[in-house]
Structures are given as structure tokens and as C-alpha cells.
Amino acid sequence: QVQLVQSGAEVKKPGASVKVSCKASGYTFTGYYMHWVRQAPGQGFEWMGWINANSGGTDYAQKFQGRVTMTRDTSISTAYMELSRLRSEDTAVYYCVTGNGSGYWGQGTLVTVSS
């Protein structure tokens, strides 16, 4: 069965960077795009961008351009999302998402930005 297992919770100071990993199993990793979506506490969902797991090509939401970098390592079926210059408003749960119609979600990674 398809599984996306994300790295653990992080606490960062404003201005720092965070890198979240998402290890995929149960399907051909390079066959699908991997999206990243975040959800601030008590809020809705915000799409951040995608990475083509085959080619490594990316497309980022305008809001995050210049601050987000999505990469992947096909040898270990893992995608990464790095967000830099963190601010308090970046406190959220970050999800990796893949599959037809966003069918599969990771368990989420809480990133807390606090001084």
C-alpha cells in the first residue's frame, strides 16, 4: 500500500531554515509529482508547490518563490521541502501529497517558528 512517511516535528527560530523529508513506498516514486501543502493551526490548506519526482523539475506557488526549495533523491524514494527565512507565520503542519487527485498524504510535520 502507498505510504508517505515524513520526518519529525521541528522547532526553529525566526530567520532559520527547515528541511522536511517525505519517504515514499508502495508505488513507483518517479511516476508521480509530489506536492507540498501546509496547514496553519486552526486554518485551511495552502499549496506550496510540486516536484516532478522523475525529472526533478519544480513549480512553486508565487507566495513561496525565493524561499522554498523542493528536491528529491530517487535512490531512496524521498522528497524534501526546504523553507528558508522562517517567520512566525510559517508555523504550520506541512504535508507531502501525491497520487491521482491528491490521493495520498503524509502524516504531516509540525514546524514551529518561535524565538
Place this chain on the structure above:
Amino acid sequence: DIQMTQSPSSLSASVGDRVTITCRASQGISNYLAWFQQKPGKAPKSLIYAASSLQSGVPSKFSGSGSGTDFTLTISSLQPEDFATYYCQQYNRYPLTFGGGTKVEIK
């Protein structure tokens, strides 16, 4: 960006009730619409994609319909495990956008 508007934002219903949630897109999205269920502290669970196709393993009490700008999610007979927040999402055009959610509570 395509705006997704869900209604109602919350509803109270009893076990066994039939529940319908609507989602409206600010422009036509064909059938590129998904529905998710989220319980507190948990990741979303995908229910439906392509407006009306059930994800593998999702019970048939969930159904979706619509095309263009107007969509519905129906739960045919509400059960205790169905009390949750439901979201729609369009994937016709980037950026992907989500509805604000509908919280289904116990009456």
C-alpha cells in the same frame, strides 16, 4: 487563482442522516475536484477524485457529483466515525486551491 467556496461552513446532523455539502469554484474546473475528510490532529484522508470517483477503500456511502463550477459531496447515512471536517480541492489549474471546510458535528 481559483477560489473554492464551501457551504455550509458547519452543520449538525444525527446518526443515520443524509448529509450534502456543496463546493463552488470561481471558474470552471471541469471535473478536476477532490474531497477530503480530516479529523482533529490527523492528516486528511482522500475520499473522492475527479468529482465522482471513489478512492480505493472508501465506503460507498460517500458520493460526489458535479462538473464545471458546482459540486456536491453526499454522505448517505451518517455514522459516528463520519463526524469530521470535509474539504474540497480543485486541481484543474495551479495554484491548487482548497475550500474553507465544512465541519460536521453531532446533533
